[in-house]
Amino acid sequence: xxxxxxxxxxxxxxxxxxxxxxxxxxxxxxxxxxxxxxxxxxxxxxxxxxxxxxxxxxxxxxxxxxxxxxxxxxxxxxxxxxxxxxxxxxxxxxxxxxxxxxxxxxxxxxxxxxxxxxxxxxxxxxxxxxxxxxxxxxxxxxxxxxxxxxxxxxxxxxxxxxxxxxxxxxxxxxxxxxxxxxxxxxxxxxxxxxxxxxxxxxxxxxxxxxxxxxxxxxxxxxxxxxxxxxxxxxxxxxxxxxxxxxxxxxxxxxxxxxxxxxxxxxxxxxxxxxxxxxxxxxxxxxxxxxxxxxxxxxxxxxxxxxxxxxxxxxxxxxxxxxxxxxxxxxxxxxxxxxxxxxxxxxxxxxxxxxxxxxxxxxxxxxxxxxxxxxxxxxxxxxxxxxxxxxxxxxxxxxxxxxxxxxxxxxx
Numbered sequence: 344x345x346x347x348x349x350x351x352x353x354x355x356x357x358x359x360x361x362x363x364x365x366x367x368x369x370x371x372x373x374x375x376x377x378x379x380x381x382x383x384x385x386x387x388x389x390x391x392x393x394x395x396x397x398x399x400x401x402x403x404x405x406x407x408x409x410x411x412x413x414x415x416x417x418x419x420x421x422x423x424x425x426x427x428x429x430x431x432x433x434x435x436x437x438x439x440x441x442x443x444x445x446x447x448x449x450x451x452x453x454x455x456x457x458x459x460x461x462x463x464x465x466x467x468x469x470x471x472x473x474x475x476x477x478x479x480x481x482x483x484x485x486x487x488x489x490x491x492x493x494x495x496x497x498x499x500x501x502x503x504x505x506x507x508x509x510x511x512x513x514x515x516x517x518x519x520x521x522x523x524x525x526x527x528x529x530x531x532x533x534x535x536x537x538x539x540x541x542x543x544x545x546x547x548x549x550x551x552x553x554x555x556x557x558x559x560x561x562x563x564x565x566x567x568x569x570x571x572x573x574x575x576x577x578x579x580x581x582x583x584x585x586x587x588x589x590x591x592x593x594x595x596x597x598x599x600x601x602x603x604x605x606x607x608x609x610x611x612x613x614x615x616x617x618x619x620x621x622x623x624x625x626x627x628x629x630x631x632x633x634x635x636x637x638x639x640x641x642x643x644x645x646x647x648x649x650x651x652x653x654x655x656x657x658x659x660x661x662x663x664x665x666x667x668x669x670x671x672x673x674x675x676x677x678x679x680x681x682x683x684x685x686x687x688x689x690x691x692x693x694x695x696x697x698x699x700x701x702x703x704x705x706x707x708x709x710x711x712x713x714x715x716x717x718x719x720x721x722x723x724x725x726x727x728x729x730x731x732x733x734x735x736x737x738x739x740x741x742x743x744x745x746x747x748x749x750x751x752x753x754x
Contacts, residue, residue: 362582363618365559365582366603366620367401367402367584367586368397368399368402368585368587369561369585369586370390370600371394371402371404372404373585373587374587374588374591377594384412384416386635387416387419389635391420392423393624393631394628396621396628397624397625397628398624399427399620400583401428401429401430402420402427402429403432403456404416404420404430405420405432406431406433407432408439414442421447421450421453426452427452428453428494429450430454430456431444431447432458433488434457435459440491443456447491447492453492457496458500459497461477461505461510461513462502462504463504464501474512478513478516481516481517482516482519482520485522488521489521494523495522496522496523497514497526498559498561500530501531502528502530502542503530503534503538504531504533507542507545510527510546511545515550515551518555524557524558524559524583525556525557526585527542528562529561529563529572531565532562532563532566532595534562534568535568536571540578543560543576544580546558547579558581558582559583559584560572560573560583560584562597563596565595567595570598570599570603573603574614577614577616584603585598586599588600589601589629590602601646601678604620604622605625605678608622609672609673625679627679651675651678652671652675653683653684653686654683657692657695660694660695663683664685664695687723687729687730688729689727693713696716696719699731700734703734703735705738711743715743719734719737
């Protein structure tokens with residue numbers, strides 16, 4: 344216990360002098376513990392490799408004290424990853440901390456993540472502790488964890504419903520005890536962007552030693568504001584965001600990693616921060632999670648849903664064929680999707696029909712296209728979406744002669 348595990352480089356202790364935002368992925372802990380998303384050790388290891396390929400700064404691999412299998416999974420992941428910091432969750436209890444340290448022994452870069460409730464509701468009904476007991480428990484736990492691991496994160500559970508002055512007191516004590524990251528989670532998804540911005544500004548101004556640590560945001564989506572609240576926290580100085588692939592997590596889930604990342608990328612001039620995420624790996628990571636858990640994402644899910652880069656409306660399709668920027672603010676390739684899709688259905692217009700026919704090798708003139716368009720609308724009303732085979736049937740009925748196929752203009 345006299346040789347704390349070190350972390351290095353981009354995954355080391357707080358670098359608050361920069362504008363780099365660390366992405367802390369908790370898909371394998373907060374996400375995996377939600378109903379319907381449980382994964383075995385093999386699945387968790389596959390997902391961990393995908394998250395490292397994605398470039399997440401910190402990967403919370405599990406809660407070792409929860410079960411022998413969770414401890415084994417964290418140990419296996421800790422030994423497998425090369426660049427990403429592997430994190431283990433622990434309550435502020437000696438047994439939890441010892442289990443986390445044991446699980447992280449193979450890690451090249453390690454972090455112990457401690458949490459303790461601080462809100463009046465949790466202090467009274469969950470912990471049955473007074474403020475002094477909470478402070479003492481947090482300090483002792485951080486000091487014990489630091490004996491094992493240089494990098495210790497402390498989370499004040501239910502921080503957004505904690506008295507701001509008491510939160511400052513707890514965080515100041517945590518810094519003094521050796522924590523390098525302070526997490527203020529919106530545990531129950533209760534806050535708003537304006538409120539969380541105010542809290543982070545208050546913390547950065549009043550926590551003693553604030554300049555030596557990284558402030559972190561962990562938002563839940565109970566009121567549908569997890570991503571907005573996370574971005575507001577970044578705007579107020581948070582330099583770590585805790586999130587999950589596809590937004591999985593307890594109850595309504597966590598802030599969706601892919602949405603947070605692409606908001607910070609697309610609106611980079613506005614936020615003025617840097618990230619280490621390899622965004623073309625977002626879609627593959629999302630689809631792997633769906634495969635491992637058997638849980639699909641909705642079609643209209645931002646960034647990774649099947650409709651995120653698909654257009655059926657004739658007005659939108661016409662605009663896209665003129666200039667992609669008319670209806671898309673990012674390229675599908677930026678998130679790992681091969682191409683934009685112009686879906687041919689009852690809302691589609693002539694421009695998209697002509698483009699798709701050309702991609703299949705047909706070059707109808709305006710008169711022929713008009714004649715086929717009426718038949719196309721009838722088919723779309725009957726089947727919903729007209730695929731390439733359906734278009735070929737219509738083309739044969741119209742006696743079109745195929746030529747050489749051409750690449751779709753939005754590929």
